[in-house]
Amino acid sequence: MQHRIIVLGAGYSGAIAAGRLAKRLRREDVAITLVNAEPDFVERVRMHQLAAGQDLEPRPLREMFAGTGVALKLAKVTSIDVDRKTVAVQSTEGTEELAYDTLVYALGSGGNDQGVPGVAEHAHQIASRPGALRLRERLAGLAEGETVLVVGGGLTGLEFVTELAETRPDLDVTLATRAELGDWLSSKGRAHLRKVIDRLGIAVYENAAVTAVGADRVTTADGRTFLAAVTVWTTGFAVHPLAAATSLELADSGRIVVDATMRSVSHPDVYAIGDAGHALGAGARPLRMSCASGTPMAWRAADSIAARLTDGKLTDTPLRYFNQxxxxxxxxGLIQFVTADDRAVDHALTGRFAARYKELVCKGAVWGVANPTLGIPVRRRRAVAERVEPKATARIAA
Ligand SMILES: Cc1cc2nc3c(=O)[nH]c(=O)nc-3n(C[C@H](O)[C@H](O)[C@H](O)COP(=O)(O)OP(=O)(O)OC[C@H]3O[C@@H](n4cnc5c(N)ncnc54)[C@H](O)[C@@H]3O)c2cc1C
Known part of the structure; x- marks a missing residue:
């Protein structure tokens, strides 16, 4: 009898987890199904490039997973019943219910309007491909000298505002940030960021907490108004509401609370990774929504599931960061080195070399999807469940 593992979401974390599980376990022992709404793997870390008008390489999931032993199901997850251990999906063939023994929840996140009025109606976002494509079309129709305002001075906002200013020097590109520009970076990192922003001619409004967005303007808590033909909202990510409709234990952010093995603290058959999982990293700080967290979370979840199924060794050291x-x-570019718990240290790489480094990281992230056992010897282990039923089943469920 095969152990049924369903992985929901084929973004960075879900795709890596599915591939790694397939390498770790024998095909006779497990049936691994990867469910994703879209037929392509989406490089979310390049959505600012897509929005700015660059074309990205298509990456069909069917090709990526051909011959891996992972069954790909192109369908939208519409609900999950973690007590009955079923997932409802909708595809071109209609609705269907899938049953699992182990579930890996990796549905990622989308834009976060932070409850600010007018964002949903008037602002664009680049957290998803449809959003980035809509913005790309809108930007293509802008005339010389029109203003684009990017709200949010975090990683996504900085990447987009610089990408756009470089690609479209004809536009008036501006940035509104709640605090001071790059205030979490080292002094070298901050100085370099300021230099690039100045070189690209980007006007920056600092200490500007935007409280309302209109069709052609935003207003701030301290009463300032900035006019813009297009407003782009990049103030963080929010998870999809599916998990909130289950009995899973969630953090305030809506992310599923997991332990160091990425297993739900309320439902031991469920693992949550990537943006959807709330795990504590080094210093007991929640891992931030990022590829930098999602990839090691995926490795950890796959290794933990495989270890539990094969009586292997579990690892529970907290995950850590190296750089932003x-x-x-x-x-x-800017490579800001950080402590294990993600605080900037006084060491950063800048300029062209940093741009190359970042490009390698992006390429490496996709390569990691195709090579999910990175640095770790592949051990196809026979699942305990097959060898000693039914005692092992009880152990898996424990
Ligand atoms: C512009 C931009 C730049 C970024 N740059 C960086 C960076 O430099 N470094 C970094 O670490 N992070 C970066 N990030 C963040 C990073 O992209 C995300 O944290 C990461 O993609 C999360 O991975 P994930 O696997 O959790 O989710 P995702 O990559 O979002 O994947 C989720 C998958 O689930 C699918 N899905 C969602 N809902 C359903 C459903 N109901 N049914 C079926 N399938 C569904 C989606 O189609 C998708 O394939 C960036 C993000 C953006 C937007």
């Missing part, structure tokens, strides 16, 4: 990699257009 920020593109500043195609020819410049």
């Amino acid at each position: 990699c920020i593109s500043l257009g195609r020819e410049d």
Whole structure:
């Protein structure tokens, strides 16, 4: 009898987890199904490039997973019943219910309007491909000198505002940030960021907490108004509401609370990874929504599931960070080295070398999807469940 593993979402974390599980376990023992709404793997870390008008390489999931032993199901997840252990999906063939023994929840996130009025109606976002494509079309129709305002001075906002200013020097590109520009970076990182922003002619409004967005303007908490033909909202990500409709234990952010093995603290048959999972990293700080967190979370979840199924060794050391990699257009970048719990240290790489480094990181992230056992020897282990039913089943469920 095969152990049924369903992985929901084929973004960075879900795709890596599915591939790694397939390498770790024998095909006779497990049936691994990867469910994704879209037929292509979406490089979310390049959505600012897509929005700015660059074309991205298509990456059909069917090709990526051909011959891996992972069954790909192109369908939209519409609900999950973690007590009955079923997932409802909708595809071109209609609705269907899938049953699982182990579920890996990796549905990622989308834009976060932070409850600010007018964002949903008037602002664009680049957290998803449809959003980035809509913005791309809108930007293509802008005339010389029109203003684009990017709200949010975090990693996504900085990457987009610099990409756009470099690609479209004819536009008036501006940035509104709640605090001071790059205030979490080292002094070298901050100085370099400021230099690039000045070189690209980007006007920056600092300490500007935007409280309302209109069709052609935003207003701030301290009463300032900034006019813009297009407003782009990049103030963080929010998870999809599917998990909130289940009995899973969630953090305030709506992310599923997991332990160091990425297993739900309320439902031991469920693992949550990537943006959807709330795990504590080094220093007991929640891992931030990022590829930098999602990839090791995926490795950890796959290894934990395989270990539990095969009586292997579990690892529960907290995950850690090494650097924050920020593109500043195609020819410049900033690699900010950080502590294990993601605080900037006084060491950063800048300029063209940093741009190359960042490009390698992006390419490496996709390569990691195709090579999910990175640095770790592949051990196809026979699942305990097959060898000693039914005792092992009880152990898996424990
Ligand atoms: C412009 C931009 C730049 C970024 N740059 C960086 C960076 O430099 N470094 C970094 O670490 N992070 C970066 N990030 C963040 C990073 O992209 C995300 O944190 C990461 O993609 C999360 O991975 P994930 O696997 O959790 O989710 P996702 O990559 O979002 O994947 C989720 C998958 O689930 C699918 N899905 C969603 N809902 C359903 C449903 N109901 N049914 C079926 N399928 C569904 C989606 O189609 C998708 O394939 C960036 C993000 C953006 C937008």
